[in-house]
Amino acid sequence: MLKDRRGFTAYVDAIAFMAIILMALSVISMQFGMDEENGPNASEAMDAISAAKVRPSDISDLDDGAVVFLTDVLAYSLANGDWKPLEYLEEFLDLHCRGHPYRIELSYGDENSSIGEEDVKVYSGAESSFPVSLGGTLSASLKIGL
Numbered sequence: 001m002l003k004d005r006r007g008f009t010a011y012v013d014a015i016a017f018m019a020i021i022l023m024a025l026s027v028i029s030m031q032f033g034m035d036e037e038n039g040p041n042a043s044e045a046m047d048a049i050s051a052a053k054v055r056p057s058d059i060s061d062l063d064d065g066a067v068v069f070l071t072d073v074l075a076y077s078l079a080n081g082d083w084k085p086l087e088y089l090e091e092f093l094d095l096h097c098r099g100h101p102y103r104i105e106l107s108y109g110d111e112n113s114s115i116g117e118e119d120v121k122v123y124s125g126a127e128s129s130f131p132v133s134l135g136g137t138l139s140a141s142l143k144i145g146l
Contacts, residue, residue, distance in 0.1 A: 040097045042126035042142045048096065049089070049140070050130055059088040071130040075138045078111040090115045093142075101145040108138045120145040 052070040056062035060073055060082050070089070077085035086106075093102055093115065100123070103116035124144045129137045 039123050039146060040100055040144050042124040042144045045093065045096045045142055045144070046126045046128045046140065049092070050128065052092075054088075060084050068133070069130075071138050072133050074106060075108040075132040075134070075136065078106060078108040078113055078138075086113060086115060097144055102143060104140060104142045106138065106140050108132065109136055117145075 049070060053067045054070050054073060055067055056064040056073050056076070060077065061084065062073075062076070062082075070085075073085045074089060077083065089104070093104060101117045101120045103114060103118070103120045105114045106112065120143045122143045123146045125142065127139070127141045129139045132138050
């Protein structure tokens with residue numbers, strides 16, 4: 001038999017209080033927390049593309065070992081028909097989009113190219129223009145679906 005009933009009651013009350021707090025916190029996190037199916041963000045992808053630096057010799061037919069912006073190599077790719085940089089961009093977007101359908105349309109001068117699915121139900125979209133070091137502007141439009 002228990003001799004001190006107040007200690008046992010206080011212990012049970014503390015356990016019940018912790019259970020109620022845990023349930024309240026789980027409800028709050030479900031309401032205000034981040035969704036698991038939040039999907040990739042097209043603006044973040046465009047920022048990553050514009051900031052990415054590569055060696056042209058790694059992703060194109062160029063023998064240049066200097067580090068340049070990916071957008072410069074993509075512009076070169078469109079102008080000269082070297083599709084290896086576009087394949088690199090496709091791999092990058094596959095990783096970023098985590099299985100979500102996407103479509104990116106690129107244009108540089110009179111040359112245009114696109115990667116991804118034809119019809120995408122747009123969840124997130126972004127358009128950007130990137131200055132190219134050799135002159136001109138590379139324009140890109142990215143649509144990511146669910």
